[in-house]
Amino acid sequence: MSDTGDLPSHRIAAAIRERIAHGDLAPGDRVPSTRQLVRDWGVAMATASRALALLRDEGLVATRTGSGTVVTGRRGPGSTTLTRDRVLAVAVRIADREGLAALTMRRLAGALKVAPMSLYRHVAGRDELEILMVRAVFRGNPLPRPMPAGWRERLETVYRLQWRLYRSHPWLAELTLTTRPPLAPEAMLHSEWTFEALTALPLDPPARAGVGLALPALVHGLALAALHEVRAEQETHLRNEQWWDTVETEASDLLRGAGFPRLREIDALAAGASGLEGLDAAFELALGHYLDGLAAAAGPGPA
Structure with missing residues (x-):
């Protein structure tokens, strides 16, 4: 069954509603008559009449003797200007x-x-x-001001915020590729903070550029995994642990074969260690280890 927004009467009403909202039709102006709507839209008289009836029900227009249907100058319930x-x-x-x-x-x-x-x-x-x-x-989710003082605190602030955005808006991972990032100043500020933090470490320019690419790529890769898990749940209507239940027998038979002794050790933990909650834990682990590695490479000192 079609959405009501696809009905010809609703499309006609929406077009007139927009003209009113943008001031093309001012209070007191006549709106197109049913005969004009029939000619302009190629619809039946009954369809044109229903379109005007919708606008009357919203309080946007009124029929006046001798003047036809005119804009009332007040908005109907729930109507808002399109911005x-x-x-x-x-x-x-x-x-x-x-x-x-x-x-x-x-x-x-x-x-x-x-x-x-x-x-x-x-x-x-x-x-x-x-x-x-x-x-x-x-x-809508800006970085805090002022910046945290230490390089590690700055990087943790940037990438924990990024992870929250990826988890709240999974589609964001499709539009924020690390190799071809969007020219969005609000997102570019995350990169600016990253490189500003890295200036506190004893890295030459090529190494700093490499770290500045590798760290967001690490977080983005986990975000893509979260996106695919969200899609899988939507398509299969199964949460991750439920999906593991459906393949448990097949997976156990495969792991009992030769060549997978370590995988057998974690077989019982597989469902708990994966899924969206598992990815949250993996993010914290990966970020912590990466920053530990940068700290070790920097060595002791003021940085």
């Missing part, structure tokens, strides 16, 4: 709940109850929408 911030907030919510693949301009317009073309007043297209979503997430 870029509202577009981004709903886009992020859809991506969080349904994944980035589900976020189409048509789907977004339906959730906002507007005509799809009205979105292009606020974003140029899908590519810009994705960049703006990344910026909105990072802007």
Whole structure:
């Protein structure tokens, strides 16, 4: 069954609603008549009448004798002006709940109850929408000011925040590749903090550049694993430990064979050590060991 936002009457109402919201139709102005809507949209008279009835129910228009249907100058219950911030907030919510693949301009317009073309007043297209979503997430979760004093504290602050963002918005890992990062100033500040922290260590420029790439790549790799686990749970409707239960017999038979003595030792812990909770623990372990390695390489000293 189609979403009501796909009905012709709802699409017509959304288009007129947008014209009112943006001031193209001011209070007292006549809105298109049912006959004009029939001509412009190629719909039946009953469909055009239903579109105007929707707007009357919202209190956006009223029918006046001798004047036709005019804008009332007041907004209906629950109606809000379409803004870029509202577009981004709903886009992020859809991506969080349904994944980035589900976020189409048509789907977004339906959730906002507007005509799809009205979105292009606020974003140029899908590519810009994705960049703006990344910026909105990072802007809404800023790094603290002032910066922590020590290099290790700074790096822990940056990458723990990044991990929280990846876990709250799994799709973010698809749009923040470490080799081709988005040109988003709010996200670029994380890299600036990283390189600023690394100046406190005795690293030559090539080594500093390598560390500055390896550390975010480590966190991003775990974030991609979390994204795939979220997708797997959505597709199979099984949590990680439930999935392990379904393959337990096959996995045990395989591990009893020659060549996997160490894997047999951890077989009973496999489900508990994986899944999203296991990835949270793996992140803390990986970050701690990496920073321990940097500290050991730096040696004793003021840094």
